[in-house]
Amino acid sequence: MAQNKRTAINPTREEDYPEWYQQVIKAADLAENSPVRGCMVIKPWGYTLWENIRKVLDGKFKETGHRNAYFPLFIPKSFLEKEAEHVEGFAKECAVVTHHRLEAGPEGNLVPAGELEEPLVVRPTSETIIGAMFARWVQSYRDLPLLINQWANVVRWEMRTRLFLRTAEFLWQEGHTAHATAEEAQEETMRMLDVYADFAEKYMAIPVIKGEKTESERFPGAVSTYCIEAMMQDRKALQAGTSHFLGQNFARASEIKYLSDKGSEEFAWTTSWGVSTRLIGAMVMTHGDDDGLVLPPKLAPAHVVILPVLHKETDRKEVLQYCDTFIKELKQVQYNGSPVSIEFDTRDLRGGEKTWSWIKKGIPVWVEVGMRDIEKGEVFVARRDKEKWGKTGMKRREFLEKLPSILDDIQENLLKKALDFRVKNTVNIDSKEEFYSYFTPRNKNKPEIHGGFAMCHFAGDTAVEEAIKKDLNVTVRCIPLDAEAEKGKCFFTGKESSRRIVFGKSY
16 A cells, blocks of 8 residues: 655645644744734744845835835724724724723732723724824825835734734735825826735745725725735635725825815825735745745745754864855855845754754755765755755855856746646636535535636626625635626626626635
8 A cells, every 4th residue: 555645744735724824834933823812923934034025025115106104003093983984894803992001909910090081993004093194294286195105013803813814913014195186096006006916926926816806895995996816725815915096085084185286275195005924824825835835035034054964073073164165155146136045054953854944944945065065076955846856966166156046946936836726726607506516615514625716707796795705705806907808697697797807715
């Protein structure tokens, strides 16, 4: 009888995808649950990944004219009440501060004492508080456009949490802009959507679909919401970024007015857009395998780890000296505009244990150096994206020369693999029966991996969306911006439709 392949992560993706995801995060040492319910501690390997994401995006924001600022964590409850749709959309997720002081209680415990005159909401998003400041800063058309970004944490009181994907507190950036015309604000909305899509594909190696949300899926208070949608390896969709055209809704609520060049008083047109630490979860689920994390080199916390092979204690000095020299040479190598990032692992662990720890962390390339390699003037190279890791011996000078192209090849390979997977699991569906069959698991109690992206004609009935969501937990992911015109009939109602849109289960 053939033995099952041993894997570093148990269960495998096919056996239990949600648990596989949790085990990969643990094995890669990315994050862990905190003592505070629903919150996470992001560990150094995971936080460096976020820092790399932030560095690239921050540069892109500044290239497009945005400047960073910081706004309060606490928002007066009355601010949220100014925009009816907004408060309704976030009310159930709000954490509220009602007291400002603790005192000793009758049993020696601490009790809240100083009740606030007005409760403060811990920001779930900052449109209202930033709107109040924009109202102060904008007086004339000469003050526009106002292009601001904030890197911050937010709180949304989630009942069912999952590391990186849905936690009570998470890190993100939120851009907020004000413009003199609707056209300028719409251009800004689409420009930032393009920034996100470009980042996802060129840096995260994740192919995305750019699209518009339906009315029922819009950001509360927005005129239009646009998104990038990615397919994970369990064939579910992950909304990886959003950009909102807010019209004048928030400007009216916050009284962001300006004197136009014609002398009339006008309300500004505003936008907001953001991505979060959810992007780390996206990379885990797009590229990870049954041995752990697989990271795109452009964002990996380190590109290469050097693993000295010390079979004999007498070899230690010579091997480590060789590695030191090799690392100095590696630091001269440039990749993606910066020096190659290197880890040198001299921990007192068995070779196999040490190597597997880096495989699970998703290091793009690892290099083993032992006495035999030194004698040949070689290094033993392996890469995380290849079957059996593409292990090979290379001349030291050859490796130094080829490392940038090896990293580029890994980056491109991951994107191609993810795109091929999405194409394979995207289908056109034209009947209700086929749609329900496609999204219904065989095992309802513990659903297996099933479904994917269904491209369907849809007439846009909100009641139909609600029925499908109730029956199958499937939603319209987006109306693709590049969808070709195609006459057809709605798969559910039979009404006329002009194009196909994306349905899927999602996170």
